[in-house]
């Protein structure tokens with residue numbers, strides 16, 4: 001039992017209390033089989049059913065077409081972006097015989113880290129745009145006419161982060177039409193299942209579970225099936241291309257139905273319960289509507305007090321998941337956090353690299369919690385304007 005939290009942490013994040021209560025029971029005794037969901041083998045019938053049902057729910061809820069495959073891996077967002085280049089280049093080599101240059105759209109610290117990892121692994125990665133160089137800091141998505149669009153015949157994929165968790169920058173829509181013939185890869189770790197997505201436009205979408213869909217420990221991948229056709233290790237070695245560690249080799253994992261090695265079955269079960277709840281509550285459209293309402297309420301409240309609050313992200317790029325703001329008089333930061341905590345509003349401190357505040361309004365954060373926060377922000381501003 002717990003009092004409903006008003007928790008705005010950036011991740012791990014709040015999950016629906018009812019899901020956790022069910023999960024707690026299932027951790028002890030799963031479906032009355034006398035043993036818990038974290039204890040059963042990932043290859044036993046109930047273990048396999050958890051994986052298969054979770055996949056089926058995700059496909060149904062997010063309208064994933066049959067051209068795409070869903071799989072799970074141990075890990076998080078970092079496992080996602082660091083396993084992308086070796087896997088996607090292996091399929092590009094199979095298709096074209098060439099290694100090519102992975103392309104990166106950099107709009108915040110997570111896409112920057114992903115680019116740096118591709119370089120670190122030895123790929124000749126290219127930058128399509130870096131909003132920090134153009135704007136001086138992250139906080140906008142520059143117009144596509146300022147981007148350097150790569151050529152399709154030399155680009156295995158273009159990578160971007162759909163929602164930059166630290167900087168609060170989110171794409172309303174990625175300009176896919178400018179990348180004809182290039183596979184699009186999106187990190188949706190922090191806006192997974194927050195809105196509808198047209199998967200036919202994507203080669204790969206992945207996300208760490210611990211914000212919108214579960215607890216830390218699992219990454220979810222939605223990949224175009226044709227990208228699972230890789231060049232052989234021998235061929236890749238001949239071209240001096242790094243190959244994927246076996247546990248992160250997508251075709252290997254898919255061929256074993258996400259259980260090539262020990263998938264954390266209990267963590268996947270929590271995802272299953274979250275998906276069930278989302279379906280029960282009206283699906284993705286209803287969730288998106290709620291997310292828009294919550295973020296609009298908070299942004300519009302903060303905007304009412306320009307002498308107190310600063311919103312560093314341009315309107316067109318504002319995240320619906322992570323509302324980043326600073327208090328103009330920085331000496332009030334600790335007072336804001338202290339008073340917020342006294343009002344049972346927690347998890348508001350901004351990322352250490354950015355400072356200020358960040359209110360993460362993930363799927364499980366209720367409109368009521370956001371109303372309480374908006375109310376608090378209003379009272380605080382009235383007292384300090």
Ligand code: PMP
Nearest residue numbers: 076077078079110165189190208
């Ligand atoms: N990508 C994004 C968008 C994230 O928000 C995060 C984590 N905050 C990561 C990647 C890295 O995730 P992890 O810590 O699970 O590796």
